[in-house]
Amino acid sequence: MNIAFIGFGKVSYTLSKIIQSSEIDLITSDENRSRNTIELINKADISVYDSFCEALAGADIVISAVSPSKAVEVAGKYGKYCSGIYLDLNNISPATTEKINNLLDNFVDGAIIGKIDSESPTLFLSGKNASELLFLNEFLNVKIISDKIGDASKLKLLRSTYTKSLSVLLIETYDLAKKLDLEDEFFDTLSITEGNDFKDKSLSRINNTLKYSKRKAEEMEEILNYFNDDDLDMIKAALDKLKQF
Template sequence: MASSSASAKPSIGIVSIGDMGMGVAKLLLSHDYQVLTVSAGRSQHTIDRIRAANIKDVESDEALLAEADIIFSIVPPRDALATAKRIADVCKPAAGPRKERKGPGSDSVIYVDLNAISPLTTSKIFGILGTNVSQTPPPPPSITRRITRTLSMGGQAQQPDSPPLPPIKIKFIDGGIIGAPPSKSDDSDEWKLPSIPLSGPRDLLPAHLMSTLNMKIISDKIGSASALKACFASLSKGFTALSILSYTTAQTCGVLPEFQEHLDKYAPGVRDRAEKGITAMAPKAYRWVDEMRQIGETFKGVSGLKMGNEVYGGIAEVYKFVAEDTVLGEEKTNKRKRGTTAEDVAAAMAEGVDKKLKKKEDINDKLELAWRGSWS
């Protein structure tokens, strides 16, 4: 573990600070960990949240890699590969500043991928970051080269150039987050924690950090934690997508109250679960689009269930519609306006359908006019 002393807590870099990253950061800060992030390119809203939480804001990925002992990647699934490439790109330029820290771990960083991605995508990320482990510095100039250089300089002896430092080594751990962001109620010191399963090397993360974050190594095999996350989310978020379709159709057909009444009577507990899911999903729908595709890839590529790719490709379209074609896609977790009740979710979805159908009709009308005009 890459801390400066055996007793010191490691510094944690988080890429990036969204709702989940902020929850993890606040939990770590409450246990006296130093937390770092890069706010460059983020919205002013996010920058304000970073400052308010007293998270250390460093200027670049290079600075983050130079200062952090452990990096948590917590980004939308669509950005997981690009984030790994960003970190890989600065492994070499960050080597000098990091070496100045001296001590054990000055040449390596632990990278924990906590994104909702398939085992296949996890393997790609492991490959991208793993290339930095095998790189070695070029050998120092040979004696022949040094003599030749001395003669070319008029016989004046020159000090040989110091060999460049090798890139920072990345020690990789696969992971996933199952549940809501860490949170603490105002009237209690108890934290409500998600589960964070991990897979990979068992001796990299300190026990206190794993206990604080409710982490557990479930396998030595990279990809196992991602598979567990995908299987869990396929049910939880898959059910929410089906609920969106059911509630929207009931609203459109004018039978929503009767639908809810029948759920209460003939499927006890289902209505409560469905409505909690659909009212909470709006601010996260854009993230779930690619997560559903990653689940489909898991089913197809790992278990051979090709139909799973088609099923979750369709579910991805449900969340894409929410995010891009309804007012629900504009929602922020801490600033809710629409979709806070099941009835309003259904109404907002119906509004989005009407708007899209009207747009399609307008396009068809224009195409028909253009076609008729070409014959006039």
């Protein structure tokens, strides 16, 4: 079996380390890739082709893990080379998954729940072809939500609505605690109700939010675009703050 990656950032690189089997050949292309991406590809145990056309043509599964804003463009550009399953793992809205589904006949909607580099990453899938990816249970936790495109993305979107807003609030509160020279006491106080590992998880969340603020802002814009008829004042405020980081 051949699994090809479009985009080779943290998600694809981590998956290339997780999905290790003598029966699976992992492939990608360095066509028009940045220097940093090529360096990451070279660190992975993966076959590299000169063009995506060549890499995707023989793939049983194609995994798209690019910037959310590029998901539809990438599907339209490279999906035609894919004769197997096209799995999108981008943090995109259900409306965007429908656009991709209209372009491709072999599409599966995927959503990584939590951190991809956690001890046991979870993958939500939806779509009529989702069951063909159940073999990935050998490498990570796979849960099929339904046979309806968009359901996996809806759950991811709902989760992101909560977690990303909470992360921004956490950063603001932590900054206040530092100004008061009470950051350690702040975490100790919250740990009483939130658990002993609250501080470590919070600092990890803060660092992750600040490091990937641009991508997280794109994801929050997807949320606002999808729920455009709803009152989402907290999301709008969190997005404005994210753009300041």
